[in-house]
Each structure stands twice: as C-alpha cells, then as structure tokens.
Amino acid sequence: MVMQRDTGWYRSIFSPNTPEERAHNFELYWQFSQDHAGLLLEAEQDLTRKRETLRGFQADPIRSRAPLPDPEAFYRNYVQCQDAPGAIDRKTLLLTSIYKVARHEWVGITGAWNATEAFSDTQHVVTKICRYHLAEEFGHIRLFEEMFHTFHLTQVQWVPLQPFMQRVYQVFPRLPGAMMDPLAFVSELIGLMFYRAVDAVLDEVYADEPEACHRVRALLHEITVDELAHIGQRRNFLSPRGVRAARWLVRPMFSAFFKGIPEHPYLFDVQAMTRDALAFDYNTMAPALLERSWVPTYCRPLETALCATGTP
Ligand SMILES: [Fe+2]
Numbered sequence: 001m002v003m004q005r006d007t008g009w010y011r012s013i014f015s016p017n018t019p020e021e022r023a024h025n026f027e028l029y030w031q032f033s034q035d036h037a038g039l040l041l042e043a044e045q046d047l048t049r050k051r052e053t054l055r056g057f058q059a060d061p062i063r064s065r066a067p068l069p070d071p072e073a074f075y076r077n078y079v080q081c082q083d084a085p086g087a088i089d090r091k092t093l094l095l096t097s098i099y100k101v102a103r104h105e106w107v108g109i110t111g112a113w114n115a116t117e118a119f120s121d122t123q124h125v126v127t128k129i130c131r132y133h134l135a136e137e138f139g140h141i142r143l144f145e146e147m148f149h150t151f152h153l154t155q156v157q158w159v160p161l162q163p164f165m166q167r168v169y170q171v172f173p174r175l176p177g178a179m180m181d182p183l184a185f186v187s188e189l190i191g192l193m194f195y196r197a198v199d200a201v202l203d204e205v206y207a208d209e210p211e212a213c214h215r216v217r218a219l220l221h222e223i224t225v226d227e228l229a230h231i232g233q234r235r236n237f238l239s240p241r242g243v244r245a246a247r248w249l250v251r252p253m254f255s256a257f258f259k260g261i262p263e264h265p266y267l268f269d270v271q272a273m274t275r276d277a278l279a280f281d282y283n284t285m286a287p288a289l290l291e292r293s294w295v296p297t298y299c300r301p302l303e304t305a306l307c308a309t310g311t312p
C-alpha cells in the first residue's frame with residue numbers, strides 16, 4: 001500500500017509510472033533540456049548556455065589565498081594513491097577524490113559519446129536527450145578543471161583507466177537497454193550522492209579559504225543542478241522490472257565504485273550515501289537547486305504534477 005503523504009512533498013525516485021507517463025516525461029525533459037542548456041555544439045561537445053556559464057566563472061577567477069600545503073602530494077596521488085590516504089592532508093584528499101570520480105565520468109562519457117548517434121543524424125527525442133546529456137557531462141569536466149584551478153592546480157591531466165575498465169566503459173553503452181538502463185540510473189545516483197557529500201564537507205575542509213570554498217561550491221552546484229535532472233531523466237527509462245533491478249544494484253554498485261576511491265573513509269560515509277540513495281525523494285535537496293532543475297511528474301508534489309500533465 002502506498003503511504004499518502006502531504007501533497008507538498010516530492011515522491012521517491014523509485015515511484016511507479018506508466019509507459020504513457022514515461023513518453024510524456026521524455027517530451028517534458030527535452031523541452032527543459034533545451035531551455036536549460038541552449039544549443040548543442042556537437043563538434044565541441046558543449047552547449048551554448050553551459051559555455052556562457054563557464055566563461056562567466058573564467059572571467060572572474062577566484063584563487064585560494066595559499067596554495068595547498070603540499071601541491072606535489074596532489075600530483076603524486078590524484079591518479080592513483082601512492083601515499084597512504086590517511087597521511088594526506090584533507091584539502092588535498094578532497095581534491096584527489098573529486099578527480100578520481102570525475103575521471104570515471106570522463107572515461108564513461110567518452111565511451112558513450114563514441115557509441116551514440118550524432119544529434120544531426122537523429123529525429124528521435126530520446127537520442128537527442130542522450131546527446132545533450134553527454135554534452136552536459138563534458139561541461140562538468142570543464143567545471144572540475146575550474147575547481148582544480150581555484151587551488152592553483154593547473155597541470156591536471158585526464159588519464160585513461162586501466163585497460164579492463166576502459167573496455168568496460170566502451171561496452172557499457174552498447175548493452176541492451178534492459179541491462180544498461182538500471183546501471184546508468186544507479187551511476188547517476190552515485191554521482192549525485194557524491195556531490196552532496198562533497199558539498200557537506202566543503203566548509204570544514206576549506207575553513208581558512210572562504211572565497212575558494214564559495215567558488216568551488218558554486219561550480220559544484222552547477223554540476224548538481226544537471227545531475228538532479230539526470231537522475232529523473234535516467235529514472236524515466238526504467239520499466240517496473242528496471243526499477244526493481246536498480247534498487248537491487250544500489251548497494252553493490254556503491255560499494256564497488258567507492259572501493260576504487262581510497263580517500264572515501266577519510267571524507268565520506270558511504271553507508272549513509274547508499275541509504276540516502278535508496279531513500280532519495282528530492283525533499284532533502286535545496287529548493288534553489290531544485291528550482292533550476294527537472295523532476296519527473298510522477299515524483300513531483302501532487303499539485304505541480306497535475307499542472308505539468310495538464311490535468312485540471
Ligand atoms: Fe555526471
């Protein structure tokens with residue numbers, strides 16, 4: 001039995017829907033996506049409004065007052081930890097963990113970009129959505145670079161993963177939808193939970209760098225607004241069977257992913273992130289971020305969902 005909540009509450013990301021609702025929500029998402037991101041610049045893997053935002057940050061650069069305590073420790077550990085993570089200062093550790101998560105994103109989106117149809121070759125809304133989604137993710141890589149620049153880290157390279165993982169990310173977008181969609185949805189949940197966890201520790205880790213901290217949060221929120229929309233969009237691909245598979249995958253995928261980020265025990269509570277992912281219903285997100293993002297009609301508070309579906 002479904003618990004009746006106050007109509008002003010968002011509903012679980014795992015809320016049921018119908019094939020008609022999913023088709024309608026793809027149309028709604030596509031409208032949102034164009035308003036939100038502008039026009040696709042396919043050759044540059046970019047979007048006009050995202051480019052403007054990035055240029056705004058670059059035109060008004062903020063740099064930390066002091067460099068990191070030991071910048072060499074960042075470069076020694078960012079691709080793979082050479083030192084014991086517990087021996088690395090937390091300012092550096094947070095940045096190396098951000099890089100490691102972003103590196104997976106970069107490898108994943110590069111594989112997916114090469115495997116999906118070009119925007120100009122398609123009339124299908126879902127394919128257009130996928131192309132926009134990937135271009136937004138490439139924009140996130142540029143925003144991550146801006147975070148590193150904020151701490152005077154200008155030599156960061158995007159390094160491929162080990163050959164086996166590179167292959168996994170190449171095969172992934174070619175899997176049948178029934179297999180790929182739950183995995184892709186949970187990947188988005190991992191990203192959102194990670195960005196929220198970073199947001200939660202920023203003030204403490206960079207307490208003596210308030211301007212840099214404020215800038216990193218602004219960059220992080222640009223990414224978070226997109227990721228919030230992405231989880232709704234990826235949820236929209238899931239049939240009831242896909243939802244059951246996704247729920248089942250949350251624990252093993254969170255566990256496997258964060259095993260590859262050895263910084264995590266010093267910064268984040270992965271068990272809590274996993275529980276939050278399973279319970280995710282938008283109500284814990286800041287209204288200022290939600291207002292700029294997109295939520296499927298079947299997860300919205302009842303009155304707004306009725307407006308969006310055109311039901312009186
Ligand atoms: Fe992402």
Ligand SMILES: [Fe+2]
Nearest residue numbers: 188191227230
């Ligand atoms: Fe995403």
